[in-house]
Amino acid sequence: MVENRPILGVISHLVLILGVVIVALPIWITFVASTHDAVRMTQVPIPLLPGSHFIENFKETLFGTGLSSSAGAPVWRMLLNSMTMALMIAFGKISISLISAFAIVYFKFPFRMGFFWMIFITLMLPVEVRILPTFEVVANLGMLNSYWGLSIPLIASATATFMFRQVFLTIPDEMLESARIDGAGPMRFFWDILIPLSRTNIAALFVILFIYGWNQYLWPLLITTDSDMTTIVVSIKQMLEAAEQSPKWNIIMMTALLAMIPPVFVVVAMQRLFVQGLTETDK
């Protein structure tokens, strides 16, 4: 702080607390809704303080029938699907970008720039704008309703390749020179020097990609017609539709809470890596 202005200091805290309250309000309401029984959640005004049915709702949502008549698969199954998809996307993207960035930075071979531009182009093609033809390709390959179909089309991405290219370019040339003098081949150099040196970048990217994968909506919505393959994020929409007939808001909000806990936990627990990943990938 440049000067001492106690009043402004108090105002700063007040504004920030107000901001936190506004940002947190939807989550608070969700949490409160998940702690009451279904009957209480149909009475106006809805409660603003937690009730006593949290454990009961939690059990019913996760293992019980819940809204299964409308949504199909049990919630634990959908959580598992989401987790599998998010992990496959994160691991897949990181592995293929690491090796392709390695090839582009450390090898001189014909069509190197051509490959680079092919990867660069994907930066400009978000899944939303090429959704129909991509759906057809996946359908023709027989990958509908599979984890491969859920994750692979979302795996290729220029951002991760760019980021690793950036990281590799900052690694001093002497590293490679000395590695070669010591007789290390390309793959040895990759495993024993490049990977350890880019460890924090990999972790930061992992945080971002996990959230990206977990929160995918349009793609899983289209390619999972089998309710056993639905992800938790997609199921919320089906529950909202079902709510128009039988409003079990306590169960819906408990599901929403379960759907947001893993990515929120990742962001809060790995805040430093998250911030690093966000600023690195978007530049």
Next chain:
Amino acid sequence: MLKRVHFPASALPYLLVAPQILITVIFFIWPASQAVYQSFLIEDAFGLSSEFVWFENYQVLWDDDQYFDTFWRTIVFSACVAVLSMGAALILAAFADRVVRGATAYRTLLIWPYAVAPVLAGALWVFMFNPTLGIFPYMLDMVGIDWNHYLNGTQAMMLVIIAAAWKQIAYNFLFYLAAMQSIPRSVIEAAAIDGAGPMRRFKDFIFPLISPTTFFLLVINAVYAFFDTFGIIHAVTQGGPANSTTILVYKVFNDGFIGLDLGGSAAQSVILMFLVITMTVVQFRYVERKVEY
């Protein structure tokens, strides 16, 4: 680009780029070129045959008032989301930058909406604004405002804007705070010694110095509002009532998957692709002439 010291050419680099190139060609380049190709076709009602019609699909869009309405609506929507979430983030960041104690705690409490999926954000807000149960319609009713976003298009639009902006505050806040913290303290101290109060310093020093960040965030928020808000709209309004919240991405989905107008939907995709390319180029030009302090 290439390292000065590098490995000689062999089969290895091809093997290394192969997975990414394969996925790129199968799931990106091929579908995108299919979209371009389909945008020149008109299929008959049963999808049995199709005819090559050059730019007729585009012509139809050009003559379609509804498409122009959608375009305009998307721009208004994006502008509102960007202004609302960037404005809120800027204010919060400016105060967080002043706070010495607890700045990281505030950051932790403000960033996590980034992790909430758009469709979940939509679900939370639609619950709070549920006309019969929601907490906000209950309060609005007390001041005599009748809230029903299922019937009132303007209210539906306001609701999706609020939900979309809420989710994006975290992102904007992080970048604004980082930008403000990277301004050298000496600049601010010099201004303070010359008698500039906090408001003046913000207006004449901090805000101009973070203008590159503002520009960067404008592009990012535009891309977000154009493409990533699909989930919010699908959960909250499904484009309704009477198309009042249908934005471009939603229309592509709706015409293609629900209306089964493949040619028209493909033509819209191609237009969107051009928009993304333009935005990406603008963003990259910005990165190149990035201002360093």
